[in-house]
Amino acid sequence: MKPLSLVHTLTFDAFGTILDLGGSHAPRLGEFLQSKGSPLTAGELWSRWRYRQRIEQYQDNQFCAGHFGYLDSSRRALLYTLRSSKLPFEDADIKRIMDGWQELKPFPDAVPGLKRLRSRFKLVVLSNGERDYLAHLVKNRIQFDFDGVISVQDVGVFKPNPQVYRYAARMLKAEPSELLMVSSNSFDVVGARISGYRGAYVNRYDLPYDETPYRFDIEAPDFLSLADQLDCP
Secondary structure, eight states, X not given: OOOGGGOOEEEEOOBTTTEEXXXXXXXXXXXHHHHHTOOOOHHHHHHHHHHHHHHHHHHHHHHOSOOOOHHHHHHHHXXXXXXXXTOOOOXXXXXXXXXXXXXXXXXXXXXXXXXXXXXXXXXXXXXXXXXXXXXXXXXXXXXXXXXXXXXXXXXXXXXXXXXXHHHHHHHTTOOGGGEEEEESOHHXXXXXXXXXXXXXEEOTTOOOOOSSSOOOSEEESSHHHHHHHTXXX
8 A cells, every 4th residue: 555645635525524514404403393393303303314315325326317416315315304204394394404505514623624734735625515516615604715626516426436536536637545535424435445545534423434444544533633643733
């Protein structure tokens, strides 16, 4: 394996790694559940929704019926989750909850950590989000000047399909071993490692890594710890 010192660019997952999805959605989900008199917590509903969204994305990749995008997969997952949870809803409820995707907030350590990591590396977003949606999030919600933003919309499949990572390497004119994928989603790190990248698992949720020979190079609880391990002042 080539040394980690060859890495010159960090590619970042956005959803759940830079952006705090559960915390951002909690107020709207809590209001919805209270209006329905449900004993579920916002955290429980979010966990079900997030799980179903990943299934929708995997199905998008497997069925080869066209790539419909991140927000579409999220909406379909929300409808399924509410129905499976026996929660009644109206169109206005769906719109209110889905509007929360436009107001995502970064984790408190994200931007300070990015500023430190920039001292040694180029920083690029590599995300399952749509191009225009990512442009909004980077400009208005994260408010950090990345060296690039790459959307899977340009490939037509979701991560962790290896096509995404190979496409990004071509766009960055880099060997995969010169790129370090930074993600809180272990499947994302696995997909990148399979594609020749190095991997940093930011374990924000205290979850085990996948049982696979494609291991991460670095594990960190947040971006500040990652910066420490990569010797970024």
